[in-house]
Amino acid sequence: MTQSTPPARRHWLMKTEPTAFSIDDLARAQRSTWDGVRNYQARNLMRDAMRAGDRVFIYHSNTDPAGIAGIGEVVAEAHADPSQFDKMSPYFDPKSTPGAPRWQCVDVGYVRHLPRLVTLAELKAEPRLCDMVVVQRGSRLSVQPVTPEAWRLVLAMVGVGVEDA
């Protein structure tokens, strides 16, 4: 009898501008299609590496202070981003067709808020997080992998148990 272990749950960080879509919005909606990502590296991560059940730090960018606000879960794996076909959408891509969609996205479900925002300044001040993508100078990638160590450490900084995330 062959038995396969399920693939380990992976961890990610996804940026969002809270004026457009915040962790509060995600909490209200409970789940959301993560549309509008128009960067090939981020798309490839969503398409090739993100799996249902993976956990995501929801990061508020372009706000003061920026930081990790909460936790989401991948609830649907990559599918064509509907906004690329919507002429009314700011994310409309005239070069994309339903037969050959250029952009993909996942759906993200709400898991929880963190007890408080973990600011970018705090992340930068923690030497053990110096390899996190989000703290790198000029880092713009809006979908990023997070190591298990970094995941645990950030949770520890706000007193959230790994089992509660």
Added chain:
DNA sequence: GCCAACGTTGGC
């Protein structure tokens, strides 16, 4: 609002 860093486009 500024501007450095980055990704994409397009001329050659």
Added chain:
DNA sequence: GCCAACGTTGGC
């Protein structure tokens, strides 16, 4: 395939 110009991101 190079690279200058351009548009965007996102911290500050």
